[in-house]
Amino acid sequence: MLPRVLVVTYYFPPAGGPGVQRTLKTVKYLRDAGFEPVVLTVADGAFPSRDASLEADIPDGVEIIRTRAPDPFALYGRLTGAEAVPTGAVDRRGRLARAALWARANVFLPDARVGWVPFAKLAGRRALGRAFRKQEPFAAVVTSGPPHSVHLVGRRLQRTGVPWVADFRDPWTGINFYDDLPMSRPARALDRWLERRVLRGADAVTTVSPTWAARLAEAGDLPPSCVTVVHNGVDADDLAAAADVAVRDDAFVLAHVGSLYATRNPVAVWDAVRALRERGEAERLTIRLVGRTDAAVREAAEATGAPVEVVPYVTHREAVREQAASGLLLLSIEPFAADAGMITGKLYEYLASGRPTLAVGPVGGDAAALLDETGGGRLFARDDADGIAAEIRRHHDAWAAGAPVEGAPLDAVMPYTRRAQTLRLADVIRSLGDRPAL
Template sequence: MARRVLVLSYYFPPSGGPGVQRVLKFVKYLPSFDWTPVVVSVEEGAYPARDASLGADIPGDTPVHRTSSWDPYHLYARLTGRSDEEAVVQGSLEGREQTWKERIARWVRANIVLPDARVGWVPFAIGQGRRLLAEQSVDAILTTGPPHSTHLAGAALQWMTGTPWMADFRDPWTDINYYQELPHTAAARRIDAALERMVLRRADAVATVSPSWQALLRAKMGTEPRTPIHVIQNGFDTEDVGPADVTVNDEAFTITHVGSLYASRNPTALWRAVQQLREAGDVPDLRIRLVGMVDSNVEGALHDHGLADITELVSYVPHPEAVEHMQQAGLLLLSIESFPADTGMLTGKIYEYLATGRPIVGVGPADGDAARLLEQTDGGRLYGRQDVQGLAGYIRSQYEAWANGEPASGATPDALQPYRRKAETGALAEVLNGLER
């Protein structure tokens, strides 16, 4: 008989963007491993993007309970004269101009609404979760963050009911990529760290996406960690993405980036490498396509390197269209920003890139988990953030193969078997199987 798991996730369709993919695929495939998910999410969330098409992945018999939430973004929108959608900020703020109102709101975010701006959903999530736990037999609780305030709801429900609880960290908490940009006071940092430590110690199991972040979280638990920390990587869904009939663009060799390109992710070494290749006349038919949010600082860098005329900017598109852009690329661009825990960054995007069978050129920590994944799967190469010559050589070789009518390929399906979303959900189910009251 299938067991039930109560899944608490702020991001869930119609939320779009990368934050929703991991939990959505867990919900989709858990029934294949005899776990029935019961989802609690927010009714009208402060989402950075919306993609109603993702709702097709929710099994028809999966109950999804939506609650109200107190959301400071609505107040922030009124304060700054923006729409609710414009007020939602996710990820790095590096390089963005701020008004005095925005600076005040940022200070409040860092020091008052701890641990994050979605903490106003926690009381509603606890209330709905407690009602469901009282009404039906539930064998486990799963919370996923960011927002990491969701884990506070999991901790409260575990304490109230004794139901085993697993906390899933898609990103670190006090080591997330933009944490150093927030104007925390010393007291706020201590409170945030204490909340993080409490979650890590109280949870019956913890999961994260990479070996480096597994070690990072384990170190925060002290010399005798009692909570097991599992690596359950992100992945790709074979029903969404894979080598397809879509052919590589034969009119131009396109370097394509899909997703948000913040100022902190601006791959200036790659722009410089392309500039050098163009000036040498080595890549006459090269184009750049950026799909998704592009920071104005990135646009400025492209202009400064003489690349604006060969760059196409495509605003946020539904997931199926994003996949088509990946499949048509001559080379897929991965950029990992610099932050203290960057060696563990393994985004969901890298797996979808790999699944298309197109080669990847990465810019980031050359000794990190992403670089090792590309090497292990033969899916591409990742270069250090200052390695202009290495990037230029790799782009040139890829371009020449394309120009000769034989565009290079990336990872093979066999190499990617362990990274299918269904396989990763199977790993999650094994952890849930081991939880005991």
């Protein structure tokens, strides 16, 4: 019998979207890494999207413990007709929306999912207790946030004697929307205190990029070696979905696949496309926006004068096929204090698609380094419209000549498969018996 690991996560199928992928793929490959996963999650959460097709990735026989998860913003959703708040931010328009945002920032700390914590603690203690009585103890508890309230569950379960790994898919007080929250000074102080307690209390801390690892070590006053980078990645099994997909030949498609918020609006890209069209260049270029796209972003793309194809949210399988059919893939990283460490899960899938990536974001950051390392594309400064225009023209002209520019070679991407990164997490878990708590 394999030693077991309790994976505690709010986002798990039938939830969809990027927040699901890391924990789902970890669960998928933990057996290959020598551990049996047990999942503790919600019965019906406030998910920003749903994708039942992802349930196919859950290995047969995996135990899934689901609990109630009261959501403090459910009333807000009923009153406004909007979805329950999916992240840390809500629409600021209207008195009710502003009140909900203030409550999120100052009452529901560390986040709007904190109502799940007591239910998850109780279910987790029961699961660990049963295992102890059967003399089948767990090797570790792994909590994956955001929502970072999930780490409060890990801290409580650690008292049972089971080692605890706190995994950060995004920073806590450095998350992209943090500075937009109308938090009072006491609320910010409490949030920083909670973050520090988690970082210093966990037996191990993992995150997705070198810059964020350094940031978390600083926030917890930890030696840099105490935070391990376990990258996001691509599931090699997903690539089969696009094995029969060829690059479109009816148009040169510049595609963004995934959610494109107003904060990620790549203005310089739209300026570059407009300039190309005004010069009569890249005339066969089409912009394709696949997934949730903010209205302001869509309007900015349409203002370029290029054809714009807008496709609503698609399943993960369809997203992989969309990437493979594109001539050039667009990635936009919004500006925020910790943006240098942002490597979206989408970027790894872009790299694995074999198509090149045009990225806009922090020059010198971790995403730029990954693109350089793999040969998968280039990242430009957010105001470099001239450089972006030249890059689009280069790719368009190569495509028009019948020789589309290739993206990253597969061997450069293989170190970043989900399986390889789960093996890296397994090494962290195995090391817990050899080192004291942080």
